[in-house]
Amino acid sequence: MISPLSRILIKIFSRGFYRANAGLLLSCFVIIVSYAILITPLGTMNHELFAFSELFVILTFISNPVTLTIIFLAWLLYTAKSWQYVFQQLTVPENGFLFYSSTSLPKYKQLISWWWMQFIITLPLIMYGLLAVGFGIAHQQYLYPVLTLLYLLLLTTGSAGIYVWQANKLSAGVRYKPSFRLPFRWPKPFFTLFLHHILHRLKTGGLLTKTISIFCLLSGAYSVANNNRHDLRVAGLVVLTSIAAHLYLLYQEHRFELTNLPFTRNFPYNRNRLFAYSVLQYVLLLAPEIILLFVTETPLLATLLVFYALSAMLCFRGLLYQIGLQMNIYLPLVFVVYILLFWMIMYGILWQSACVNLLLGYLLFYNRYYKLPPLV
Structure with missing residues (x-):
């Protein structure tokens, strides 16, 4: 059962993340559609060969460690993008009420609420991962599908823990200050x-x-x-x-x-x-x-x-x-x-x-x- 705090977090952060990054998500969607539907066949593949090529791509993901590593890195970048957005929104004055409502709960309840929020943000990755896992189980590939599920769980749970830590730190009066700066200057x-x-x-x-x-x-x-x-x-x-x-x-x-x-x-x-x-x-x-x-x-x-x-x-x-x-x-x-x-x-x-x-x-x-x- 999703708690009221989870619904508030989903409304503020999850929906806001999709609105703020609609262009990036559309770009990813266009790339996937172009690859899977438009570019791959290019008018030269019959239906059977096209279906085989798509199956080959998914099987490569669940059986090739190099491809799996690349996908995992891309998912990590996507998750880091969500961290950046949530951290910025936590410092917005309109969201200041969260410091009094969420941080007053026990840490484990905070973790559950933030977990559901991150789950919604990670939903595109989870859907693709579950599709690959289904193909892996159907073709008796078990190791990498299990690693995929564990990795998605780690990303979601780890993100929730980071949000709990950040929200409690801000409620204590420590502001979030990004420290990513280049150590040198050049003409602009x-x-x-x-x-x-x-x-x-x-x-x-x-x-x-x-x-x-x-x-x-x-x-x-x-x-x-x-x-x-x-x-x-x-x-x-x-x-x-x-x-x-x-x-x-x-x-x-x-x-x-x-x-x-x-x-x-x-x-x-x-x-x-x-x-x-x-x-x-x-x-x-x-x-x-x-x-x-x-x-x-x-x-x-x-x-x-x-x-x-x-x-x-x-x-x-x-x-x-x-x-x-x-x-x-x-x-x-x-x-x-x-x-x-x-x-x-x-x-x-x-x-x-x-x-x-x-x-x-x-x-x-x-x-x-x-x-x-x-x-x-």
Whole structure:
């Protein structure tokens, strides 16, 4: 039976976490759907081979220690992201009543309530883990499924214990002070301000985004179609999905620009120069992916894929200039655009779609930079 305190914690923290990270979660969903439904078959697999490949991917997860370790690390990053969100929300004045209501209970009751809250946050991981466990038991693979269940239990229970400790520490008057700071300084050109913001404020989200993006480029979405390794469509779809993983950072960039840098619109920079700054910023942001593409592909194909990646980033960013920080509109719109770009790649017009993306991103930026919708 879920206690009243558990319901309050779920309403404040669990629901709030999903609202605050809707972009990141949608990116993960798009990547999974693209891999499982769109990229893997690519029109070349019959139904039996496609079903076998999907079964092979799940069995690899429950029987390969390397794959299992990578998945566990990704889950740990997701959990660390939830820690960061809960710690920040605990310091919000509106949630101060929790210090008197929750900390007055015995520690074990606090632990149970926080456990249910973390269980809801971890629910996407639990669902995927249970699916893999079911396949493992069906195919007589028991060790790694048991480790998966124990690991999920450890993440949930350990997180609950951390929350209990943090809430009681705050109730005693010790404030939460993040201590993650770089030990050195370097020049900060205008176009790198958001990159520094990622290092200072969005470490967990940025690390999780880059992990998903790199994993997408290196995952079975690329290796299953090994016979078509240099097929332009396969490479284009993988790059598009990798860029979709950056939707969270794109949304946070727009929020950062509107809330922290509104005065920069008075700087003596014309819009063409600012657009060029955006290109430079995305080149730096996508540096790991760019290096990986040049390592795994021919120089000509890698150059085309980098051009496509930058154009897709600018296009998705331009949509925010049109609709503002309305996540309920941005997410469905981005998903529709993603599907359109997917089919353009499937029909073999990768470089043409890159030109369309670049032109659309530039026009939206140029026309809406000084005509932004109000904050919501």
